[in-house]
Amino acid sequence: MHYSFDWSIPFQPPYLGWLVRGAVLTMALAAATTVTSLAVGTAVCLGRFSARAWMRRLCALYIEVTRNVPGLFWILFFYFVFPDILPHVLGDPLGRYAHFSIVASVLALTVDNSPYVAEILYSGVQAVPSGQWEASAATGLSSAQQWWSVIFPQAARMSAGPLGTRVIHNFKNTSLCMVIATPELTWATQQIQSLTFRGLEATTVATVFYVTVSLTLAGLFSVLESRVDWSNT
Amino acid sequence: MTAIVSQLLNDGKLLLVGDLADGHIGGLAVNLYAAVLSLGVGFVLALPIGVARSSRLRLARWPAQAYIEFVKAVPILLFVFWLYLLLPVVTPLSLPATASAIVSFAIYSSAYLAEVVRAGIESVPEGQYEAAMSQGFGSTGALVNVVLPQALRNMIPCFASFLISIFKDTSVLYIIGIADIYELGVAITEHHPARLAQVYMEMGVILFVVCYALASAARWLERRLGMAHCQECEALAWERGVIQPPSTTRLNKDTNEASPPRLGQTTAG
Numbered sequence: 005m006h007y008s009f010d011w012s013i014p015f016q017p018p019y020l021g022w023l024v025r026g027a028v029l030t031m032a033l034a035a036a037t038t039v040t041s042l043a044v045g046t047a048v049c050l051g052r053f054s055a056r057a058w059m060r061r062l063c064a065l066y067i068e069v070t071r072n073v074p075g076l077f078w079i080l081f082f083y084f085v086f087p088d089i090l091p092h093v094l095g096d097p098l099g100r101y102a103h104f105s106i107v108a109s110v111l112a113l114t115v116d117n118s119p120y121v122a123e124i125l126y127s128g129v130q131a132v133p134s135g136q137w138e139a140s141a142a143t144g145l146s147s148a149q150q151w152w153s154v155i156f157p158q159a160a161r162m163s164a165g166p167l168g169t170r171v172i173h174n175f176k177n178t179s180l181c182m183v184i185a186t187p188e189l190t191w192a193t194q195q196i197q198s199l200t201f202r203g204l205e206a207t208t209v210a211t212v213f214y215v216t217v218s219l220t221l222a223g224l225f226s227v228l229e230s231r232v233d234w235s236n237t
Numbered sequence: 238m239t240a241i242v243s244q245l246l247n248d249g250k251l252l253l254v255g256d257l258a259d260g261h262i263g264g265l266a267v268n269l270y271a272a273v274l275s276l277g278v279g280f281v282l283a284l285p286i287g288v289a290r291s292s293r294l295r296l297a298r299w300p301a302q303a304y305i306e307f308v309k310a311v312p313i314l315l316f317v318f319w320l321y322l323l324l325p326v327v328t329p330l331s332l333p334a335t336a337s338a339i340v341s342f343a344i345y346s347s348a349y350l351a352e353v354v355r356a357g358i359e360s361v362p363e364g365q366y367e368a369a370m371s372q373g374f375g376s377t378g379a380l381v382n383v384v385l386p387q388a389l390r391n392m393i394p395c396f397a398s399f400l401i402s403i404f405k406d407t408s409v410l411y412i413i414g415i416a417d418i419y420e421l422g423v424a425i426t427e428h429h430p431a432r433l434a435q436v437y438m439e440m441g442v443i444l445f446v447v448c449y450a451l452a453s454a455a456r457w458l459e460r461r462l463g464m465a466h467c468q469e470c471e472a473l474a475w476e477r478g479v480i481q482p483p484s485t486t487r488l489n490k491d492t493n494e495a496s497p498p499r500l501g502q503t504t505a506g
Binding site: 068071197210211 | 312323449
């Protein structure tokens with residue numbers, strides 16, 4: 005098949021604007037869901053060490069269920085079903101909200117990513133040597149102080165590398181949100197394809213963007229990891 | 238009561254195998270078929286790449302590494318779109334959407350599986366290779382007859398866990414308009430909006446059962462075959478979110494299993 009490239013398409017208005025706004029939204033979604041899934045993941049991880057058995061079981065169940073259901077299901081679920089099962093007072097205005105697809109994307113990606121974060125932190129906590137618990141208890145720290153000032157900093161350092169790969173996975177997963185018309189980068193390329201049939205140029209530009217960001221993040225995390233002073237742990 | 242049962246049966250049949258009356262298989266069967274095929278073709282592609290990746294020759298190692306890093310850096314959905322548009326331009330092939338998607342999945346899998354192959358090769362002690370060479374095998378003969386058979390055994394649990402992650406990725410089929418389980422689920426809810434939550438529940442349960450069963454199989458294989466020598470491979474399976482982090486749990490075994498105090502209990506004393 006003969007195909008002549010037209011590289012001007014992705015770089016002219018309005019297509020350039022779509023791609024740039026898409027890239028910005030992709031980065032924003034990735035950043036926001038990294039923060040939210042870190043928060044939820046930390047909470048679930050702490051829940052697994054709770055004194056209450058039902059809390060430990062609940063958190064283990066959350067991890068098992070969310071991890072064994074694909075991300076796309078969560079995206080469709082939060083977009084189509086979630087406003088419907090909420091009480092009308094909440095669900096109706098939420099479903100009508102102009103940027104609801106972005107809200108649903110954030111919720112879905114958080115649910116998709118948080119069980120992995122919780123598992124990584126859980127293993128990090130388990131890897132902290134037992135002497136740390138005993139020593140910190142012996143110095144008279146309360147249980148909350150032990151967690152906050154002794155155990156969590158060490159666990160976080162051990163989890164840093166794996167958490168970094170999760171951040172990159174989560175960044176790549178934002179592309180799935182195009183299915184509910186979240187106007188992120190992959191969505192923008194498909195808009196350009198359907199209007200101009202110049203999707204090849206647009207997806208190539210987007211591929212370059214994703215590869216650049218993923219590899220930059222991977223490089224950053226490996227520098228960060230090598231800079232961590234392990235002797236202090 | 239019987240109405241609900243027949244509803245469940247109808248939905249279940251649609252979600253699992255699709256609407257057979259239209260002559261095409263659909264639903265979960267498509268996702269599983271695509272996942273298994275991608276794993277198979279992906280492994281065939283991954284074998285030479287993984288061997289090159291673990292080679293001592295830079296000329297072989299670097300292109301393999303570049304390929305792996307590049308493919309792993311692209312979201313699978315964009316990769317599917319991109320190859321669908323690119324393949325007809327750079328090759329004489331003009332594939333239908335399903336075939337093109339499966340080719341993309343296979344290439345995508347090959348990058349991850351090449352890392353598994355490399356880790357598997359590195360898990361075989363160097364002495365095996367040297368011993369084979371001393372017995373008069375050439376370097377290729379030693380690799381094919383001595384190293385790879387042992388490496389393959391170590392890789393098996395990784396394949397099982399990779400199958401889950403590629404199965405989850407086949408949800409991309411829905412986005413490109415193929416009648417997989419998601420497409421049929423959404424179609425049912427469009428015909429019966431009143432049963433929205435119920436149909437999603439059914440879909441979620443089916444997906445959960447498949448992933449959970451595959452994860453259990455992977456864990457069983459892991460116990461059965463042992464993955465003690467294949468750390469990289471474990472780490473990969475875990476990065477894709479299938480198995481618990483290995484290196485840290487192993488660390489924990491060295492320390493005398495201190496169980497952290499429960500939150501809200503006093504531990505001082």
